[in-house]
Amino acid sequence: MSVQMTSPAALMTDFDVLTMLTSSSPPSFKHKTAIGIANNRYKRREAPLDPLLLAAAISSGPHVTRHHYHHHQPSIQEVEGLLASSSTNDASSSQPNPTGADAPKPKYQSQQAPRSERLKQKEEAQHNENQREPLGVVANLPRRPRGPSLLQPIFAEPAKTSSNVIGAGPPAPSPFVLSSSPSTLSPPIIRHLPPAPLQVQCMARTRIPTPHGPVFLHLYRNNKDMKEHLAFVADPDQLRDDYTIDTHSIRSASLEARWSDDETDLDRLARGAYVGRLTPTTQRASEPGLSTSSSDNVLPPLVRIHSECFTGETIGSMRCDCGEQLDEALRLISLPRSSTSPGRGAVIYLRQEGRGIGLLSKIRAYNLQDMGHDTVQANLLLGHGADERRYDIAAAIMRDLGLDSGVELLTNNPDKVKSLEVEGIKVLKRREMVPRSWQQNREHVHVAGDNHDARVAGATLIGGGITYGPELEKYLRTKVERMGHMLELPPQ
Numbered sequence: 364m365s366v367q368m369t370s371p372a373a374l375m376t377d378f379d380v381l382t383m384l385t386s387s388s389p390p391s392f393k394h395k396t397a398i399g400i401a402n403n404r405y406k407r408r409e410a411p412l413d414p415l416l417l418a419a420a421i422s423s424g425p426h427v428t429r430h431h432y433h434h435h436q437p438s439i440q441e442v443e444g445l446l447a448s449s450s451t452n453d454a455s456s457s458q459p460n461p462t463g464a465d466a467p468k469p470k471y472q473s474q475q476a477p478r479s480e481r482l483k484q485k486e487e488a489q490h491n492e493n494q495r496e497p498l499g500v501v502a503n504l505p506r507r508p509r510g511p512s513l514l515q516p517i518f519a520e521p522a523k524t525s526s527n528v529i530g531a532g533p534p535a536p537s538p539f540v541l542s543s544s545p546s547t548l549s550p551p552i553i554r555h556l557p558p559a560p561l562q563v564q565c566m567a568r569t570r571i572p573t574p575h576g577p578v579f580l581h582l583y584r585n586n587k588d589m590k591e592h593l594a595f596v597a598d599p600d601q602l603r604d605d606y607t608i609d610t611h612s613i614r615s616a617s618l619e620a621r622w623s624d625d626e627t628d629l630d631r632l633a634r635g636a637y638v639g640r641l642t643p644t645t646q647r648a649s650e651p652g653l654s655t656s657s658s659d660n661v662l663p664p665l666v667r668i669h670s671e672c673f674t675g676e677t678i679g680s681m682r683c684d685c686g687e688q689l690d691e692a693l694r695l696i697s698l699p700r701s702s703t704s705p706g707r708g709a710v711i712y713l714r715q716e717g718r719g720i721g722l723l724s725k726i727r728a729y730n731l732q733d734m735g736h737d738t739v740q741a742n743l744l745l746g747h748g749a750d751e752r753r754y755d756i757a758a759a760i761m762r763d764l765g766l767d768s769g770v771e772l773l774t775n776n777p778d779k780v781k782s783l784e785v786e787g788i789k790v791l792k793r794r795e796m797v798p799r800s801w802q803q804n805r806e807h808v809h810v811a812g813d814n815h816d817a818r819v820a821g822a823t824l825i826g827g828g829i830t831y832g833p834e835l836e837k838y839l840r841t842k843v844e845r846m847g848h849m850l851e852l853p854p855q
């Protein structure tokens with residue numbers, strides 16, 4: 364792609380505009396709306412990829428992002444040099460493009476500090492604020508007591524279940540302290556609370572028959588983000604009529620807890636706190652309370668932490684192998700572990716679309732990939748990190764399911780292993796996830812499923828076949844070569 368800057372005057376104007384847009388207080392502008400004049404601030408992050416940013420990136424190299432313009436201010440001499448060479452070009456109008464391959468590249472320095480420093484300053488300011496008001500209050504409003512354990516303060520408060528409402532449960536975890544009645548009429552002064560410890564709550568569980576066997580789908584809420592993360596649990600033993608919960612049942616402690624003094628069996632059944640199989644004639648609500656730590660004499664459960672990928676999982680995109688990986692993970696956790704033990708494991712499904720950058724940015728990143736950038740560069744050009752995911756919520760969900768004391772993890776991603784270990788999850792073993800199209804190059808690896816070759820490429824939905832194609836190949840290689848994924852590359 365080439366960037367046209369036709370005259371020195373235009374070049375200086377672009378620098379001025381960049382200076383304005385990257386300054387610590389970006390400009391406001393007024394525009395007319397149906398109800399009058401609105402005053403808007405320019406929002407860097409929400410703006411579509413702007414040509415000026417691209418100009419800066421192209422002039423300085425692919426390491427330059429929205430937040431990291433080249434750290435070099437053109438000296439007066441360089442600017443004069445540019446002006447002189449450009450006016451020579453102008454004079455001999457036979458060479459009209461001063462930004463062609465031979466022309467000196469303009470350099471630009473952002474008016475902002477690097478993003479890492481700005482974040483640090485923000486954190487320090489926040490910390491100082493908390494030091495001054497260590498308890499964190501919503502001033503003028505009565506405080507709500509804060510408790511110490513997992514189910515407090517957000518979950519422990521007994522839900523006011525009304526007898527004709529099935530399944531009214533603990534209030535969803537919320538990062539905010541809500542107050543009941545203001546004691547004065549003066550407007551409340553809101554101060555930041557110190558960050559509350561992460562808490563997760565399983566709100567409901569249900570049986571889902573899949574092409575690989577039945578799984579229990581668990582829906583979680585938490586007090587850190589507003590997303591509903593999921594866990595698919597394969598533990599088909601639990602569907603037996605004579606099943607009794609034991610120490611290696613994969614069950615959610617927060618779901619099994621007593622949510623209120625007046626909760627009924629129907630409340631428990633409706634949210635999935637039952638034993639055996641739920642049918643019109645068999646309905647056994649579970650007893651409140653649970654101890655689910657893994658016992659020593661069973662094979663460690665197979666666990667995958669999977670991040671949401673709308674494109675790969677719903678329309679079978681062949682840009683990535685996400686749909687195929689989800690299918691493969693569900694297949695593997697459902698496979699009998701031995702001749703005597705059935706499948707046992709879980710897929711923790713995190714709503715961290717696009718490696719945490721969100722669907723909107725991922726769609727933009729795909730356009731940049733079409734322009735020749737790889738999956739890492741595309742993220743960086745949009746002002747994001749190569750991977751913005753966190754695994755603390757996954758670890759909390761694993762603890763809730765009793766999956767913290769030893770698992771076999773299905774992944775090629777070293778970050779996942781490290782992050783879980785930092786969170787205190789015992790990863791006993793790692794099992795690689797070989798893309799199905801690469802499995803065919805390895806004689807010793809069984810190609811997943813039956814009859815794959817007969818299926819259509821890109822059929823990545825659950826129970827589907829192999830995904831392959833040139834874009835997928837580039838994506839997989841980038842993960843190995845640039846993101847350190849632990850996977851042997853097949854021959855080109």
Ligand SMILES: Nc1nc2c(ncn2[C@@H]2O[C@H](COP(=O)(O)OP(=O)(O)OP(=O)(O)O)[C@@H](O)[C@H]2O)c(=O)[nH]1
Pocket residue numbers: 668669670671672673682683685688715716717718719720725728738742773774775776779796842848
């Ligand atoms: N930003 C961005 N995200 C992508 C792209 N392709 C896939 N993704 C996202 O990448 C994530 C894939 O995550 P996971 O399935 O957990 O896999 P992983 O990090 O590759 O690690 P493994 O455990 O080895 O599979 C999902 O959130 C996808 O939406 C891309 O080109 N750009």
